[in-house]
Amino acid sequence: MTSAVIANAIVNGCGVIGLVVAMLALHRRDARSPLTGRFLIALGIVALLFLVRSAAWLTGSSLLDDLSVIPAAAIPFGALIVTEGMLRRHAPRAIKLAVIVGAVVLGLGGALGLERFDTPYAIALALFQLAGFAACAFLLATRDRHSLMASENRAVDRMTIGAVVVLPFIVTDFGALMPDMPVKLGALGALLVVTAMLIAGSSGEARWHAVLLTVLRLVSSTLLGLAAAFVAPDVDAAQVMRFCAIAVSGVLAIGLMTDTLRSFLESRAPGVLSSVAISPATTRDQLIAELLRHPLFESARRYREDELAAYDPLLLRNRLASHRVLRRADAPWGHLPIDPAAERLASLMAAVSATHLVVLSSDPVDILALAVPVTSADPATETAIALVQRILIMTA
Template sequence: MAPSLIADSFVSLAALGGLLILIGAIRDFDAASPLTRRFLFGLHVLSLLMVSRVLSWWTGLFIFEAATVMAAGLVPLATVILAEGLLRRHAPKVTKWIVAGGAATFIVLALVPAIFAEPWRSVMLFAYQFVSFALAAHMAVTRDRASLSKAENQAVDRVALSLLLILPLFVTDFRSPYIDMPVRLGGVAVLFLCWLLISLGQRTVSHRDTLASFVILLSVALVGAVAIGIENGLGTAALVRTATVVVCASLLGVIWKDGITLRAEQRRQSLIRHLAEDRIDDPLGFLRELQNHPLVEGALQLGEPELVDFDLPALKALFIDQPLLRTAQIQGLTETDSEQLAWLLEKYEATHVMLVSLHPFRLVALNMPSVSATPGAETELKVVQRMALLISQRSAGHD
């Protein structure tokens, strides 16, 4: 089994993993918007390319070879379609004719057996992809920045940045008797694209931070690969393959971690959506809906009947003074109040208790240990508590 085949397959499968993570993250946000559909089209085309090329290498079946050529021919079309959506303007007619005509041409050429089509088909495909990517990059560079928002400009900048990396690395995907590359590097470019796009969900991360992270990751991975190569006496080709595999594995791990971070952020924002979207004219309905949200799932409503074993006057005074209490605050209270709060938290296996109504007196107990490490989520919980209390006061006033 050729070492280059193993390395090429790993790189392509790692790129496929990054694409699937990115597709899942995008679908979680807004799968129905026109721009999202353009993104997903391009990502699905790249995914098809990664899968078909690996199956083609390992099976040698014509159907997978044809699918690989078709997908490769669709990549430039998907790139320009995405560029139009991001820039909110149509591509020049010449660009449209080139990418649309090229895609149709390679769908037809994909059906020609390799024995008749190579090497001229690969040369044509390389020229077509290079020209198309250059045209898409030109659209991004010459855009009217004033007509786009800051977020839109940031997205365009990151796609354009990825194209600058994709262009040279995709050259290595075309085998030539004159240039013998130890491994195809197109998958590395795809992984970098996935990282740039998934980092768009982290608004506080700048281009400089992203590039600095990439340089650090790349440097560490290369140092690790060199150490492995020296220890095992690897030649130049084997060292390049090892470095590429290490870089791809590292990038995939970072993309997976960022994907988890985005999903966690989405779950955290569910409390804000609860305030923005749910009814505010029904205190009990508001609290019941609150119990369905992931951050406070299973929250218990405690009225005076459930609190009959406690010193109600002292408990009311405590929560009027501090409407949201958590486990960490027990030590800072008076002896009587700390005993009351400790018993309350222990009895209902809660980490937080908040006041949601004075008339009638009602508390909500919930178990959310992760909040201790996420101050933003606890701030949102304070907002929910205040909103619930205001709704109950408004309802009492109407009555």
Template structure:
């Protein structure tokens, strides 16, 4: 099988997959937001272009050749719309006119037979796309930084870095007679853009850390590819193709992994949403939101009837000192043997990894099972905040209705 075809197809499919992962992540985190709509449009145009050209390479020339060229002509306009939204400023009118006119011209030229239009149409498209990306990078780098927040400035820097990375690699996507380029590399730049853009969902990650991680991923991929080249004794052309495939695979894996981690973080933030949006009518209603948390495997409210078999004095003393008690704390020397037996029995009876105090009078506990995050410091802090809020809600309810505290 043709090595050029396999390498080009793999890199393009990997880039299209990375774009789809990023679009899904953006729409899930920010549904309906204007900037996300603009970015999704641009990413969708790129995904269509990449997927349709792979179909052309594998023999389905019509209508996918026309679709590929039309989408390619739309790329600078899509990038311009996104940059305007990111900067919250209008681009110069000359940029808008050129991007719009170019998209219309190439939508018409896409219908010309290749035998008539090659190679001048390909050269014109290359110049148009290079000029468009260069103009957008300049627009981002020359912005008024004081008009944007720190996070917005970091976002603009990452996007500009991605556009500048695309420029040298974009030229490899255009092949001309006498210049046999081993593999089209624009897909690598697109994957880098997807990874950097997806990293914006992690506000705690510094820009420098993102660049270092990107360099580490690329270095790992090149090292692995280099080992394959040495083992197989490949020629120069095949070696470049192998290195490109390794880079595309590693970057796509990083994008998918980050998407999974971001989704897990969003699910874990359910406790924070509970604090912000929980039902404050009473403690039972408030803790009901905790039952729907992704990492909580069951939650029970334990009142005097459920605690009747245990020494109330011991429980009151323990939970006065530890409003939130983990199973791992029970075995510490802080508790005597009798107290440990009671706490172990209570946790085993209700299958609990945590016990939290809901109210003091009457003594009410909540038993929940959260084994996956039992030792996560952040989760413990969030759960402690939930416990304190639940106790405040219960005390407020008791003050409004003193009969409930008797």
């Protein structure tokens, strides 16, 4: 078994893992959507291709190699049904017939072993796949934009770009067309597309965070592949490319798994905002009591004005009136370090080991002092604390 075969099998195996994870993520987001069903069919076809093909390479089975052509020929069909779902329109009848007939003819031909007519069959299959993607991209690009919502148009634009970007990766899978290619990159292209697809489904700020994280993964995995390649003796350009393809594919697949698992676990964890949303409390005091049972607020203690006599509540009123949440790290909160009220607030936080003071009322003084561990002090936690403060103020 050559290094090229091993590299191809690993990259395709990573593609299978990534596509299956993407299917699970899409199903969890909206299992009842008709478009989700279309995406699952399309991704399932591609995943089946990568699975059968990698198994054929690892086992040397000519039967599996023949059967792998069936899902390969069905890929344009999967792309077309996704295109129809996104446009909410049927594709022209001629395109539908061409995709179905081509899938049946080329698929049956592969199952019967006709791909042994290496170059002609590979060219026919490659042209069929490329024509299918080109047709889908054309339908997406020439759509009636007024018939779709703005969010749908943005999604279609991204999908059009994805269809164009994936074409060069698909071509590398055809050895008859690119016999000198060290490793087949079709699975890597699929991983990039599903990663971009899941990122596009995020909110604006989260989307940019995910893009930056993906870029970091791509750069770091490429550097890792380069470093690993030079460990092997007699390294050449082909070997470097194989190592890089393996590293990038593996990191993308692992990234999809970790992101999906983290999202799943976070959705099951009792978030502070979800706790507020489902709380049966009818008064602010009841809501505060509910919050104090949440892990984020379990260390919190409420201080009313009569408990703060040592800190001059009258002096604190003016300062607390202009603040909602005070962070110890931000002291003296825009005031002079020798400001009497700022000094007293800093002293209070030090005395009770608090990292945050949540202002419930400035007149009379009513605050929550809580300690947020440094491992939990991320922007999401800060936002949750600020939102809880606003909710508590409005329920006064």
